[in-house]
Amino acid sequence: MLSRKRNERAPAHPDTSLIARGTIIQGDVRFSGALHLDGQIVGSVLAEEQGAVFTLSESGHVQGEIRVPHAIINGQVRGDIHATERLELASEARVTGDVQYRTLEMAAGAQVNGRMSHHSADTPRELPAPVLLDAEAVPA
Incomplete structure (x- = not known):
């Protein structure tokens, strides 16, 4: 999405809610579909x-x-x-806090003041046991 031309828009989600500039919501916001915020939310x-x-x-x-x-x-x-799938930080992004993501796209100019940690959905892999070589078979 960040690589699109400035006048090009990503396709809209069919269930998009908009919180307009000048609107301040105090309290947690829960949503499904898509949420576009031009205003302010004081809460989760x-x-x-x-x-x-x-x-x-x-x-x-x-x-x-x-x-x-x-x-x-x-x-x-x-x-x-906490972005369980994808986090895109555009050039004007200013984040003060810790960031967890699975996939990250970060544009030049974006700022994060906090820890950044990658979280994979894959289960940890167990490495195979090391193969011991016979000391006589190894050339000196």
Whole structure:
């Protein structure tokens, strides 16, 4: 999405909610489908379905935790971000808090003041036992 031309838009999710610039919501916001935030949320942003997408425009602000599968951030976040699938940080993104992601796309200019950690959905692999070589078979 970040690599698209400026006048090109990603296809809209059929169930998109918009919180307009100038709107301030105090309290947690739970959503399904897609949520586009141009305003401000003082509280947590929580997705209720696996395919949910949260978009924070450059005029948007979140003061609280974000827990979503897919987040596109281009505004200000004061709190931790947990993106279970994909996190896109655009050039105007300013995050003060820890960030957890599975896949990360970060544009030049984006800022994160906190820890960044990758979380894989794969289960840890067990390495095979080492093969011991016969000392006589190894050339000196």
